[in-house]
Amino acid sequence: MPPFPEAAKSATGDSQLRHNLRKATRTIRDKRAGVVGELDDWSDLRAAGKAIKDRTLRHLDGYLEQLEEAVTAAGGRVHWAADAGEANEIVTGLVRATGESDVVKVKSMATQEIELNEALAQAGITAYETDLAELIVQLSDDLPSHILVPAIHRNRAEIREIFRDRMAAWGVPAPEALSDDPRALAEAARVHLRERFLRTKVAISGANFAVADTGTMVVLESEGNGRMCLTLPETLISVVGIEKIVPTWSDLEVFLQLLPRSSTGERMNPYTSTWSGVTPGDGPQEFHLVLLDNGRSDVLADEVGRQALRCIRCSACLNICPVYERAGGHAYGSVYPGPIGAILTPQLRGTASEPEASLPYASSLCGACYEVCPVAIDIPEVLVHLREEVASSAGHRAEKAAMGAAGWVLGGERRLGAVQRATSAVRSLAPRRMPGPAAAWTDTRDIPDIPAESFRSWWRREGAAEDADGGAGGERGGQEGGRR
Numbered sequence: 001m002p003p004f005p006e007a008a009k010s011a012t013g014d015s016q017l018r019h020n021l022r023k024a025t026r027t028i029r030d031k032r033a034g035v036v037g038e039l040d041d042w043s044d045l046r047a048a049g050k051a052i053k054d055r056t057l058r059h060l061d062g063y064l065e066q067l068e069e070a071v072t073a074a075g076g077r078v079h080w081a082a083d084a085g086e087a088n089e090i091v092t093g094l095v096r097a098t099g100e101s102d103v104v105k106v107k108s109m110a111t112q113e114i115e116l117n118e119a120l121a122q123a124g125i126t127a128y129e130t131d132l133a134e135l136i137v138q139l140s141d142d143l144p145s146h147i148l149v150p151a152i153h154r155n156r157a158e159i160r161e162i163f164r165d166r167m168a169a170w171g172v173p174a175p176e177a178l179s180d181d182p183r184a185l186a187e188a189a190r191v192h193l194r195e196r197f198l199r200t201k202v203a204i205s206g207a208n209f210a211v212a213d214t215g216t217m218v219v220l221e222s223e224g225n226g227r228m229c230l231t232l233p234e235t236l237i238s239v240v241g242i243e244k245i246v247p248t249w250s251d252l253e254v255f256l257q258l259l260p261r262s263s264t265g266e267r268m269n270p271y272t273s274t275w276s277g278v279t280p281g282d283g284p285q286e287f288h289l290v291l292l293d294n295g296r297s298d299v300l301a302d303e304v305g306r307q308a309l310r311c312i313r314c315s316a317c318l319n320i321c322p323v324y325e326r327a328g329g330h331a332y333g334s335v336y337p338g339p340i341g342a343i344l345t346p347q348l349r350g351t352a353s354e355p356e357a358s359l360p361y362a363s364s365l366c367g368a369c370y371e372v373c374p375v376a377i378d379i380p381e382v383l384v385h386l387r388e389e390v391a392s393s394a395g396h397r398a399e400k401a402a403m404g405a406a407g408w409v410l411g412g413e414r415r416l417g418a419v420q421r422a423t424s425a426v427r428s429l430a431p432r433r434m435p436g437p438a439a440a441w442t443d444t445r446d447i448p449d450i451p452a453e454s455f456r457s458w459w460r461r462e463g464a465a466e467d468a469d470g471g472a473g474g475e476r477g478g479q480e481g482g483r484r
């Protein structure tokens, strides 16, 4: 992927994409605002969610061990994956051991992050996405552009074309006379997927939460496709980021209120599936939990950046973000787009390469993302923190040198005065645009006019005149005199 400004350029020029995004994000965020506004205790819930996540992250090692113990006691098997390669190897080995070459998938950000589908394909295993939006993305050989609605950049007419052209290659074809009516599209997907659910013996999922004291995995979804995957197959493999833990069911209860309202704007989640290990005669008889680190320990080590691990992937920050609304998700070059992607991706992958280093700048710092975040992640604070990291890296020597020079000038009264006088003297020669790469800054901003006289020199003159007049009198005059 190119750096964000380059990737965003083509996206912002696509008027159809901008129309699709504007319509979809505004609909979801209006719905969210409505249901959040109904609750008098929303800010208390938000504070509770933040506190639970922070406490869990502080004692993450202990909770992970507790989770492993509980899952094992319930008949599941826990695997630890340090990175994407290890996780893919574990999952591929587990699927191979079943003798199957097809798997159905529940929508999962963690498996997208590690590019599991691609790893399985290399091993001759086909992964079938079953979430409606993920199905659209898979059929069209596309990339997801939103955490919750991966095909948010597509409209109904485009989806009808994708179904008509591509469904047959993946299983049951779409009806010949398929219209772009939402019910008809949903029915085509239902018929296509139903056959797949009934004959596939292995499922792969993520989890929204993992309850440490009972070893319970929790998946929230809106369509019921996930539940089919979680109950019908014989083997279930869940790939879960280590930050998904909540200590108890009482803690989970807080998030079951926060997440539906923040994500889909619903008061209650339509399908909440929970399972603990295996239950004889009921659901998958083999359960594997793959606990994924893949950079999360490094994020946890960063005192400012670690708050990103509180994220419950609700997408509220995407839907409110003016940059996301115009640039779309693909410009972020990661499965995590929008404001959360701008702080999570550079932390998970590091900022050594240009695309990742550009992400902390993909924001106006307006703070809307922080306002809507149900777990109060101060995204602007982390963005500024990451900008500092990028600016102090070797790749940004020029910016570092400029800031060093500015610090030196601003650090001394006489130096600052000399520079101000010199600048005022040549103000008529000041350019309207910055030269070289800095021109990008002034393409969209005006350079402020340089005043003929600095404030300090004006103050010296005016203050002296005031003293000569006997002062402005009263307390104010006394204070100003004292300050001088």
Ligand code: SF4
Pocket: 262, 310, 311, 312, 313, 314, 315, 316, 317, 318, 340, 369, 372, 373, 374, 375, 376, 377
């Ligand atoms: S950062 Fe906050 S608002 Fe954004 S997806 Fe995560 S939890 Fe939701």
